[in-house]
Amino acid sequence: MPTVTSAPELSKGFAALSAALNLDPHLRRWSAGTAANLLELHAPPAQWSPPAPFEWIDGSRLKDVDLPAGTLGRLREGLRRTWIRSVITWTNSVKGPPDPKDAPWTHAGWHADFQTWIDDSLRLSGVDPQGVAIPVQQWGLSVVFHQRSSRGDYFAKATMPLEPDAATGSSEVRLCQNLALRAPAFLPLITAVRPETGWMLMEDAGGTPLRQCDGSSWESGVRALAALQHRTVGQGLEGCADRRPRELSRRLQEIEDQVRDTPHLSDVERRELLRLMPSFRDVLQSLQDGPVPSSVVHGDFHAGNVRILPDRSVSILDWAYGAVGHPFMDVWTLINRRSPAERDHLRLIYLEQWKDCGPVDKLLDDMLMAQVAGSLSQALTHIMIRRAVGPADRLDFATLPERWCKRALAAWTELDHHHRTRPKCRPGRDSGGLSLASE
Incomplete structure (x- = not known):
């Protein structure tokens, strides 16, 4: 999965850290223009220790770490907003299988499957994908990716596959399919859907x-x-x-x-x-x-x-x-x-x-x-x-x-x-x- 951050100077560092630790990067949430940006690494086994020269540090020692100007403030703000979420995610994945209620895109391997579906769906429509899909926004109910192609931009969305009345009581994919039949002028053009997993690929609405x-x-x-x-x-x-x-x-x-x-x-x-x-x-x-x-x-x-x-x-x-x-x-x-x-x-x-x-x-x-x-x-x-x-x-x-x-x-x-x-x-x-x- 591509590394995404609102602080471009940190992108290479995140990628290098992921490679050095041999851990897959995993985007929990990203929202442009806010401090609520967090990149997590999939948790290794419980007995894992970071290879030299890496070591674990706690928040109290951040002030002693040599970081680029402005980075410490971003880290502190990000930690303030997201440390609870990080602890929960890390603890759950170390202890055993993911919680069945967790969003599928928080699980290892999901992004590769999603990318394959995007690529296959575009090719079936006579469109060549260009590069990998970049995450635009993510939270507990959905994740949206931006995919470039030979025919312009597309957006791929995955939603929680919730049973009727389990949460919103709805399926966005099925609803959009129905609305596309009754009022197509008011929705982006849908290219492909996979209702059983809550996946939908749409042309960029533009505007x-x-x-x-x-x-x-x-x-x-x-x-x-x-x-x-x-x-x-x-x-x-x-x-x-x-x-x-x-x-x-x-x-x-x-x-x-x-x-x-x-x-x-x-x-x-x-x-x-x-x-x-x-x-x-x-x-x-x-x-x-x-x-x-x-x-x-x-x-x-x-x-x-x-x-x-x-x-x-x-x-x-x-x-x-x-x-x-x-x-x-x-x-x-x-x-x-x-x-x-x-x-x-x-x-x-x-x-x-x-x-x-x-x-x-x-x-x-x-x-x-x-x-x-x-x-x-x-x-x-x-x-x-x-x-x-x-x-x-x-x-x-x-x-x-x-x-x-x-x-x-x-x-x-x-x-x-x-x-x-x-x-x-x-x-x-x-x-x-x-x-x-x-x-």
Whole structure:
């Protein structure tokens, strides 16, 4: 596997160290522009000792080691963020076989098999691979590689082969295959898939990440989302988790249990979330009874997963959290960091394609309620993921359920404010609708 680091001056050193120790390099996680970069070596047998002149040192002795300028700070920061993960991975691989829940790409030999599949898939398509695939991003649920070829760039993605309802409850490969049939214009072109291992090879979508684009491109992004969702209304989408309001309500107790037990919420946040659980259930019931039908939801529709192509069309990436649910749940993830005026404008743009479902005031109510539902959906998903992944990857998800519970609180605050300032839109239990007053 190629050596990858965000500090280019260390690359040759990593490669030399790997060769000197006769150990295979292994990328645990790499993310450009952050300090969360770690290269590990596959652990040797327990009785192994490093050959001369190498020796083991602990962190307290790093200050005495002659390193290039700036390296010590990088090492200290990297160690601070990743030492627990390193210890877990090293200990597990020394003690015996890998944990069956660990991601496959953490196992020796996996990268060679993946590269062979990439090369064979390209050649079957009449394309010659050029060089080896370079890892772009990796974490507990997936790894993405960039592969050059005689016909341009490709991206290969491997996802955790999780059983339905074991974690996200979905298979990204199967979902993307289905979406490619129903709405091919909104996804990168898929070259090859291997569903049993969660492998997928795609042409480079190209374009510019939405986060780098102007306001009109954001309008294109929400319109594309609405158009794709319209095409999946009433469709049975294999590979999708069930995140419809009725299912979320049925499983709300799992979120409540997490809120009660977690150390990652303040006492104030915990009390407020527990107090609002009946109101959350009312929100979900109101969405279930509402006029907007279920469709595919992306689950992580942020501006980094949306590409604006040169012809102004839109490509949507990374369907790892894809599900069937209330379509409006996706919008908040995209617009939550925009100004209040921009959020209102983008909501109206999105709702243009749903106007057949009812008046705008009612749809805006539903959208604000869907922000609460979407946050609860993400909290549930990450609770399930944390149960499903191995100990070395569990750190990636250590506080994500709680983060989404906090976002549910923020979404509730906006919903409550909306109804307090627009009383004409405020339904109540006595009228058969939703009461926003907490009990």
